Amino acid sequence: MWKSIIDMAIIVQMNLASVDLNLLVAFEALMEERNVTRAGQRVGLAQPSMSSTLTRLRALFADDLFVRSASGMQPTAKALSLARPISDALGQIRGVLAPGSDFEPAKARRRLSIAVTDYGDLVVVPSLVKALRREAPGIDLVVRPIIDAAESVASLERGDVDALIGGHLPGSARVTRHLLFEERFVCIRDAKRAKQDVSLTGEVYTRLPHALFSSAGGDGLPGAIDTMLARHGRKRRTAVTLAHVVAVPFAVAGTDLLATMAERIARRFAAAAGVTVVPLPYDVAAFPIDLIHARRALADPALRWFIELVDRACKSI
Known part of the structure; x- marks a missing residue:
């Protein structure tokens, strides 16, 4: 509560009787859209009217607020400092005025x-x-x-x-x-092959060929696993890259492949695919x-x- 009050101090210091709250709504739209035309459409103003509103905002806060660039209207440092308190203030007002606050x-x-x-x-x-x-x-x-x-x-x-x-x-x-x-990583292996090995060691982990899920295709960007292995001076071989995560357990089943994946997905498909979930032999932070x-x-x-x-x-x- 106190933080919200402090955040809004820059607004409260003004003479609120002279401030049109619609200007703050327009400021919020400009901050989110970074485009005068789209911001105007969002608040129900034509482009000329929205440009006029931006001129009034600049006069109100004595700052350019938004500057044209190749990538759109970029907020100034002053605009960025105003964004949070204005958003919080409008959020509180909307919460009070919102119809159906007794939502059923x-x-x-x-x-x-x-x-x-x-x-x-x-x-x-x-x-x-x-x-x-x-x-x-x-x-x-x-x-x-x-x-x-x-x-x-x-x-x-x-x-x-x-x-x-x-x-x-x-x-x-x-x-x-x-x-x-939070979720953590585990490994999956073909159920029959997993029974033949007492444990999955770090050496075995990097020696076995891996199946990898990458929605982007190719080998994907180095992730948490590859970054961790690099710290240990190791690297894994990705033998198969798959576009859908649900395909990974079924690709591993009946092969010598190993895969590292989120535990809840691995356990959800382990029995149906015929794979066994085993601990990852390295410490990797949960995500x-x-x-x-x-x-x-x-x-x-x-x-x-x-x-x-x-x-x-x-x-x-």
Whole structure:
């Protein structure tokens, strides 16, 4: 609470009676869109009117705020310092004024959309769908794939999707990251071959050929595993690269291949594929599985409830 008050000090110091709150809404749109025309469309203003609004904002804060560049309207240092307190202030106002603050999930009729990684699709979405059907059967859910993580964040900022779910997702100053849980890496081997070896040592790990999941194709970029091996002066051979993570256990089964993958996915498909889950013979830090949403989402009672639902659904994963 106190931090929010301190953050808003730069605004409160002004004579609020002379400030048109619509200017702050326009500032928020400009900060997120970085484009005068798109920002105007978002707040219901034609391009000339939005340009005039930007002129008023510049006069209000005695700063250029946004400067044209080849990549769009870039915020100045002053604009960046204003972004958080203005967003927080508008969020609180929206929360007070939002209709349906007594949101009733069981009676709600709405369409929500999320974008997820392969991991989120396989591990989080099934539990989320069960919880959604149980608590809010009138809410429809659209699940889209995250192909380009940076573009998905931009899509979230534009309001094209309501949330992103997955691991290793980038962020931005205009979104909020919420930790759902942590995941760790394990190894999988063909079940019959695994029984023949007492343990998977570091030497065996690097000697065996590996199967690798890479949605980008090719060998992908060096990840946490390759970085860790490099620190130990070791390198693995990637014998097979697969475009879908669910294909990895089935490719490993019946072969001499070894694969390193997220534990919850490995255990979900181990029995069906005929592979055994074994510990990774190196220490690799667990990685977070996050839900990312736009800052303005908290002003929407339905989205606040949905974020809480995702969090609760993940408790049983």
